[in-house]
Amino acid sequence: MTDIKSIVSKLTLEEKCALCSGVTNWRTTPIVSQNIPSIFVADGPHGMRKEIQNAEVANIMQKSQPATCFPPAVTLASTWDTKLAAKVGKEIAIEAIDQEVDVVLGPGVNIKRNPLCGRNFEYFSEDPYLTGELSAAYVNAVQKENVGTSLKHFAANNQEYRRLTLSSEVDERALREIYLPGFENTIKKAQPYTVMCCYNPVNGVHGSENKKLLTDILRDEWGFEGIVISDWGAVNDRVKGIVAGLDLEMPTANGSNDKAIQKAVEEGNLDIKDLDKVVERILKFVYKCYENRSKHKKDFKADYDKHYETACEVATKGAVLLKNEDNILPLAKGKKIGVIGKLAKEMRYQGSGSSRIVPYKLTSFTDYLDEINEEYLYADGYSLKGDKPNKVLMKEAVEIAKECDTVLLFIGLTDEYESEGFDRDHIELPHSHNVLVNAIREVNENVVVVLSGGSPMGMPWVDNVKAILNMYLAGCAGGKACYKLLYGEVTPSGKLAETFPISLRDNPAYLYYQMGPQTVEYRESIFVGYRYFDTAQKDVLFPFGYGLSYTTFVYSNLELEKSEITDKDTLKVSFSIKNTGKVDGEEIAQVYVKDNESTIFREEKALKGFVKVSLKAGETKQVSVTLDSRSFSFYNTLINDWTVESGEFTIMVGASSRDIKLSQTVKVIAEKVKIKDYREVAPVYYKLPSAADYSLTEFEELMERKLPDNTPLKKGEIDYNATVGDLDVCVPGRFLKWAVQTFSSVVLPKDSSEYLKKMVKLAALNLPLRNIYTMTNGAVPKKVVDGLIKRCNGYPFQGWGMIISGLLSKRERKDQNPNYKF
Numbered sequence: 001m002t003d004i005k006s007i008v009s010k011l012t013l014e015e016k017c018a019l020c021s022g023v024t025n026w027r028t029t030p031i032v033s034q035n036i037p038s039i040f041v042a043d044g045p046h047g048m049r050k051e052i053q054n055a056e057v058a059n060i061m062q063k064s065q066p067a068t069c070f071p072p073a074v075t076l077a078s079t080w081d082t083k084l085a086a087k088v089g090k091e092i093a094i095e096a097i098d099q100e101v102d103v104v105l106g107p108g109v110n111i112k113r114n115p116l117c118g119r120n121f122e123y124f125s126e127d128p129y130l131t132g133e134l135s136a137a138y139v140n141a142v143q144k145e146n147v148g149t150s151l152k153h154f155a156a157n158n159q160e161y162r163r164l165t166l167s168s169e170v171d172e173r174a175l176r177e178i179y180l181p182g183f184e185n186t187i188k189k190a191q192p193y194t195v196m197c198c199y200n201p202v203n204g205v206h207g208s209e210n211k212k213l214l215t216d217i218l219r220d221e222w223g224f225e226g227i228v229i230s231d232w233g234a235v236n237d238r239v240k241g242i243v244a245g246l247d248l249e250m251p252t253a254n255g256s257n258d259k260a261i262q263k264a265v266e267e268g269n270l271d272i273k274d275l276d277k278v279v280e281r282i283l284k285f286v287y288k289c290y291e292n293r294s295k296h297k298k299d300f301k302a303d304y305d306k307h308y309e310t311a312c313e314v315a316t317k318g319a320v321l322l323k324n325e326d327n328i329l330p331l332a333k334g335k336k337i338g339v340i341g342k343l344a345k346e347m348r349y350q351g352s353g354s355s356r357i358v359p360y361k362l363t364s365f366t367d368y369l370d371e372i373n374e375e376y377l378y379a380d381g382y383s384l385k386g387d388k389p390n391k392v393l394m395k396e397a398v399e400i401a402k403e404c405d406t407v408l409l410f411i412g413l414t415d416e417y418e419s420e421g422f423d424r425d426h427i428e429l430p431h432s433h434n435v436l437v438n439a440i441r442e443v444n445e446n447v448v449v450v451l452s453g454g455s456p457m458g459m460p461w462v463d464n465v466k467a468i469l470n471m472y473l474a475g476c477a478g479g480k481a482c483y484k485l486l487y488g489e490v491t492p493s494g495k496l497a498e499t500f501p502i503s504l505r506d507n508p509a510y511l512y513y514q515m516g517p518q519t520v521e522y523r524e525s526i527f528v529g530y531r532y533f534d535t536a537q538k539d540v541l542f543p544f545g546y547g548l549s550y551t552t553f554v555y556s557n558l559e560l561e562k563s564e565i566t567d568k569d570t571l572k573v574s575f576s577i578k579n580t581g582k583v584d585g586e587e588i589a590q591v592y593v594k595d596n597e598s599t600i601f602r603e604e605k606a607l608k609g610f611v612k613v614s615l616k617a618g619e620t621k622q623v624s625v626t627l628d629s630r631s632f633s634f635y636n637t638l639i640n641d642w643t644v645e646s647g648e649f650t651i652m653v654g655a656s657s658r659d660i661k662l663s664q665t666v667k668v669i670a671e672k673v674k675i676k677d678y679r680e681v682a683p684v685y686y687k688l689p690s691a692a693d694y695s696l697t698e699f700e701e702l703m704e705r706k707l708p709d710n711t712p713l714k715k716g717e718i719d720y721n722a723t724v725g726d727l728d729v730c731v732p733g734r735f736l737k738w739a740v741q742t743f744s745s746v747v748l749p750k751d752s753s754e755y756l757k758k759m760v761k762l763a764a765l766n767l768p769l770r771n772i773y774t775m776t777n778g779a780v781p782k783k784v785v786d787g788l789i790k791r792c793n794g795y796p797f798q799g800w801g802m803i804i805s806g807l808l809s810k811r812e813r814k815d816q817n818p819n820y821k822f
Helices: 004-010 013-019 073-077 082-098 128-144 172-179 181-190 211-221 238-244 256-266 272-293 304-318 365-371 391-403 431-443 478-486 530-536 696-703 731-746 754-765 770-774 782-792 796-808
Strands: 041-043 103-105 148-154 167-169 194-197 227-230 320-324 337-340 377-379 406-412 447-452 467-470 519-521 553-560 564-566 571-579 585-595 606-615 620-627 634-636 641-643 647-656 659-669
Touching (some): 004 272, 073 304, 082 103, 082 128, 082 304, 128 172, 172 181, 172 634, 238 272, 256 272, 256 770, 304 478, 337 365, 337 391, 377 391, 406 431, 447 478, 553 585, 553 647, 553 659, 571 585, 571 606, 571 647, 585 620, 606 620, 731 782, 770 782
Parallel strands (some): 041 103, 148 194, 167 519, 447 467, 564 659
Antiparallel strands (some): 320 467, 585 606, 585 647, 634 641, 647 659
């Protein structure tokens, strides 16, 4: 057993500070004098992304070692299968061991507040309960193999636009009931090695220095035992972060923030006891990971072929059959099929950004057809670049469609449409894809649409096609999985973990998304996803929890263990499901709870349990779900705790949030506490209108209020959190803006895709000035940035002086210090 306190006592102040940040993009700082090892971390929510070479500045543009590209969280969530989530976690851990990675940076459990978020593909759901259950299963499985995880991004990180600087203004009930439970459940059930703080401020306080989040809630309330690490470049004020509970800054800021910590201690502005707490936690983490290495078998090799088959299983079980008119699916063998759409040949199998994996093996739909010698006709139909229809490609596709019995039309969101680094502008598919659907439908009525994409999509042609199979992002074996589903080798069982709205305007955050330049207001409060749509009784394209099958199921015999319970009791909910069709299948039954008469404003219903059951044709099984006190609770801001209000609750069992099959009421008797009547004004947590303070009619009116346009920053307002895009206020600022965008383009490989160019350009514009020195490994000294800020705020002499002296100063690399060599 390593004596952590003894090691801390032997460290110099400089060494303690050095431990508080990385030494490279992916390594923690070793201390040679004390034999403290370095730990390696790597991206990996849905597979390993270990860079082949250590980048000095970048991260997402570096090549990485080949690994299994499992379907991302959006697809895994649609399986509603905790056992499968655990299987994926285990196999990712095995590949981490094979590639000598100590900690996998995932999973991401942020809530899908709005379908426009560019990173939604990397998150599980709009529902916190489903998110928490899948995340806990994944984390437990990874760490059972003695590999660490990083639960991210804590918290309320729900958009890409100005994600490093924009404050998420969210009321306490929404924070506790929607945005935190996924983290809370995972912490309490799985104890991840690390939690990664968010880029954004939450209610005005940066995630990296938010004591309420990092200490009061995470450690004191939930009992978190690991370390908090920063998202890459998320640190705002390093000294405040130490006090708040941020342990490890990543990546290296080339020691500049280490020096800030040291200076604060020496000048009496930081208590050495606060620093020692952080260092102790870091060392416990480091030695835990280091000791794990001895538990791994020597010369261990992962079975990547086996993992490919697991990726295929996830893709088949995560695909959602949205429509199947006239039971056109499954397809009969021997029919003449036309495969149309470039996404059949170049499937979009994962999202883009820091999680982008180089697949060990990759199979598109046409690859698999060729592999099994299946005959088909093919046409591109459109280009993957841009969204303008190509008349030549479309004409070729229409001619092929005329010759076929059935057309398999592959369309979806291309890389240019969604990625980390930017949000979508709308929910529509590329124009060329929609035009192609209509053109094909005019010459062939048997059209099966196969969708690829990581978020809800508009479907103006939904009534004009026979079937829609949503493959989401299907991973490296997506083509094989798609074939198995289309031809009935596997019966579809996936269900949506998010609502597909008819129009973007229907989303309650429509007017209050992105915003800026300093805040984004979560005015919809707890009404996220189906909680809003079902409460407001708004029509949707496809509801939360929805998904068809090639068989049918009948629900019956709902039984509640008790008709009356206290707020301390659990309640067992039992019911039967029968497969009444002709093929075997799996059904996902969902249990919702409704408070029939509440003093405070609550949603129509909320998911509190689910069960996935496999049934042979004609088979019946009884299943059960157990509800606990939290299933009936709301977060009471008057007592800062969860509260159950006495009264009747309806227990609903359904095939989706809009397809309730069975229901019964239960009476709950609870201890009486003070509860805020929603008709009394005033949000408790921040001074903005919140949905919880209005009747539903008033809430609808609130959503229609228009906000003033974003106001650009002016001279005197530029600070470290101003972005490169804000620098039009002075000549050096405009030059830097040009230089950063130019540099971002220059470092890209010549054959870079349009999505990568767009992502890098927008990421550069949204880069806060503090990251210019913290993320360049010393290439740009802090003095230069300080001078630029002075100059932009109207201090020409001071500004130019600091810029020039900064450029002439000596730059030392932290990873070149002999005491920090790994």
